[in-house]
Each structure stands twice: as C-alpha cells, then as structure tokens.
Amino acid sequence: MRRGTRYGALLGPLLAGGATPALVTRAARGLGLPERGRYAVVVLGTPVPDAAVAEGPDADGSRWWWGEAESREVAVVLLGPAGPARAAARLRELGAGPGGVSPEVGSLAEVGAARRLAGTALLTCEPGSREIVRLDERLPAALLVSRPELSTRLLAEVFGPLLTLVPAERSLLVETLETWLECGGSVGRAAARLGCHRNTVFNRLRRLERLTARSLSRPRELVDLVLALDVLRLSSAPP
Incomplete structure (x- = not known):
C-alpha cells in the first residue's frame, strides 16, 4: 500500500474520470501499474489507518495506491486472485470504515467510474457505522441513495x-x-x-x-x- 504527494498527483486525473489515453499511460508508468489489469477502488468515510499505507503488496498479492478525491480517502487497488471481496476483508481487518468498494474494472482508464461507484457504496453504510461494503452487495440500497x-x-x-x-x-x-x-x-x-x-x-x-x-x-x-x-x-x- 503506497501513499505520497507524487502518487496523489498521478492518481488525481484517473480518479476524476475522463483522463486522456496519454494521461493514463503516464500515470501507469509513474505508478508502476499496468494499463490493463484487474482493479477496484475504495472510498473511505474516515481517515485511512496508518497500517493501511505500509509499503509492499498484501498477502494475496494485491497492491494499493492511496490518494484523495472530493475530500475522501481513496485507494486504487490492483487486485489479487480473491478480487474486491478480499480488499473489503483487508480493510475490516485494519479497522477502517465506513467504506465502499467498487466492482472490479479492467483498466486504469476505468478507475474514475469505479471511484464513483465506490462512493455510492459508501453512502449505503448506516450513519455512525464502521461498515466496509461492496457495491454489488448493496445494489437496491445504492439505487435508493442515488435518487x-x-x-x-x-x-x-x-x-x-x-x-x-x-x-x-x-x-x-x-x-x-x-x-x-x-x-x-x-x-x-x-x-x-x-x-x-x-x-x-x-x-x-x-x-x-x-x-x-x-x-x-x-x-x-x-x-x-x-x-x-x-x-x-x-x-x-x-x-
């Protein structure tokens, strides 16, 4: 899990959505990430725990890059074999939350859309809770909070x-x-x-x-x- 001003500057255009192919390529090179890959985005409603930003991959091989979007703590996750479910479980283990986890997307160019979906998942958490929820577990509630x-x-x-x-x-x-x-x-x-x-x-x-x-x-x-x-x-x- 990584964090820093340099990472944040590279992640920002991706998380905002609508990044040009050139910006995606530059961010991929700067972050050391593949343009095509299995990604998910996490949005937290509280500050990220210190343990979540330790260097190196998780036990399942997933890699995390932390940044900020719309005053929220946000992570782009290059997923391991277990997918978004493992990312959610990892955050629960670290005591993070509340938080929303997006569905899996197939490229860095899609993490802006994934960030919006993760933010919607966050809105389905009960007020005052420490829940970490995946959007796919809360689709009816996500429809409600969207309107x-x-x-x-x-x-x-x-x-x-x-x-x-x-x-x-x-x-x-x-x-x-x-x-x-x-x-x-x-x-x-x-x-x-x-x-x-x-x-x-x-x-x-x-x-x-x-x-x-x-x-x-x-x-x-x-x-x-x-x-x-x-x-x-x-x-x-x-x-």
Missing part, C-alpha cells in the same frame, strides 16, 4: 403512518419487521430471537401491514416495505 428525492418520497408513501407513532412504538414494529426478514419470514424464529411469543410477532406484523396498507404476503408490496426499511436504515434519524 434521494425518490427515497424520501418512498419513505413517506410507505411508512408515513408508521412514522407518526411514538418512537418506542415505532422502533418495536421496525425491529420486528427487520428480525422477521432476517429470519427468512419465519414467525417462530423471529419470536425466539426477539424473546417473545410467536403470536406477539404475528400481531405486530399484522399491525404494520394495516399501518402501511401493504401485505407481507404480496411480493411487490413486500419489495416496497423492504426498500422503505432501507431508506429508514440509511437516514440519520433513529427508527
């Missing part, structure tokens, strides 16, 4: 009546829905995890259906609820 005006509308349309409840009551229903989803739609498993009777879970879910005018048994309406839950999760306000 905040539609996300706000979705939340109001689906959860409007729910949001008028007192916070404790609202949190209870949201937690029950989240747990039910995590348990694969099993009321029994959700009840065990929540420490209550299965009828209690059933009654909470039925109340949530009445408040939102959407049924958990209708796939399209369930999609509405799941997406609205993602918007709520990503908002700065607690449920």
